[in-house]
Amino acid sequence: MYSINNLNKHYSNGEISHQVLNDITVTIGTGEFLAILGPSGSGKSTFLNVLGGLDREFEGNVLFMGHDLGSYNEKQMVAFRRENIAFIFQEYHLLPTLTVYENVKVGQYLNKKNSSVDEILEKVGLKEHKHKFPNQLSGGQKQRVAIARALIKGPKVIFCDEPTGALDSSTAKMIMKLLLDLNKEHNVTVIMVTHNQELVKISNRYIRMMDGRILSTIHNKQTSDLDEIGW
Numbered sequence: 756m757y758s759i760n761n762l763n764k765h766y767s768n769g770e771i772s773h774q775v776l777n778d779i780t781v782t783i784g785t786g787e788f789l790a791i792l793g794p795s796g797s798g799k800s801t802f803l804n805v806l807g808g809l810d811r812e813f814e815g816n817v818l819f820m821g822h823d824l825g826s827y828n829e830k831q832m833v834a835f836r837r838e839n840i841a842f843i844f845q846e847y848h849l850l851p852t853l854t855v856y857e858n859v860k861v862g863q864y865l866n867k868k869n870s871s872v873d874e875i876l877e878k879v880g881l882k883e884h885k886h887k888f889p890n891q892l893s894g895g896q897k898q899r900v901a902i903a904r905a906l907i908k909g910p911k912v913i914f915c916d917e918p919t920g921a922l923d924s925s926t927a928k929m930i931m932k933l934l935l936d937l938n939k940e941h942n943v944t945v946i947m948v949t950h951n952q953e954l955v956k957i958s959n960r961y962i963r964m965m966d967g968r969i970l971s972t973i974h975n976k977q978t979s980d981l982d983e984i985g986w
């Protein structure tokens with residue numbers, strides 16, 4: 756799905772240049788569940804933003820299904836994101852004045868796919884909450900709305916940046932189960948930044964980053980069940 760070669764990125768502040776991504780070369784397969792770990796400031800979010808087309812300022816090659824993201828202009832990048840990508844963040848980024856149903860419907864407008872909002876809400880277990888507003892929901896319910904809004908686009912890749920960081924352990928497990936099911940049942944590629952070491956056990960592969968570099972890439976020959984991991 757992704758072929759990344761010699762990806763570099765730096766920020767300049769006057770005379771000082773700060774290398775944030777440092778010669779990253781890696782491939783990511785279709786249908787992978789990939790975890791990315793590393794200390795704060797190691798470049799995880801920046802890496803996600805480049806792959807997801809939110810950040811166009813980089814050097815090197817980032818190929819998505821053979822297409823060079825570096826060659827896209829802003830308009831092509833918007834189309835790329837709409838057709839292929841969904842993001843889920845620790846903060847849910849829901850629109851406060853819209854109901855659950857309407858928040859998910861917004862995702863549908865962004866892409867012309869004809870999925871049913873009700874079906875997606877049923878899938879994430881929110882059907883009976885569809886007329887509520889975000890401030891009437893728990894954190895886990897809000898994250899499920901965010902996932903439903905992502906799903907309705909029918910993305911090929913879901914990027915998750917600490918998707919369960921703000922949730923208690925049992926709610927977090929429910930959210931992870933939803934992401935794992937999507938990955939298995941619909942072959943959606945999931946690329947997830949996390950600080951939770953336990954989550955590497957359920958991932959096909961995990962990457963450790965440090966100072967903008969990939970320190971190690973480990974394949975999980977036998978992934979664990981969600982029920983088997985601690986939190």
Ligand SMILES: Nc1ncnc2c1ncn2[C@@H]1O[C@H](COP(=O)(O)OP(=O)(O)OP(=O)(O)O)[C@@H](O)[C@H]1O
Nearest residue numbers: 766767773775793794795796797798799800801802
């Ligand atoms: N807009 C910016 N301008 C300058 N430096 C930036 C900018 N955005 C990020 N950085 C720097 O890039 C580095 C990598 O940041 P990034 O957010 O990718 O790290 P991270 O590994 O995701 O961290 P965390 O786990 O804390 O979210 C950090 O040193 C950060 O200060």
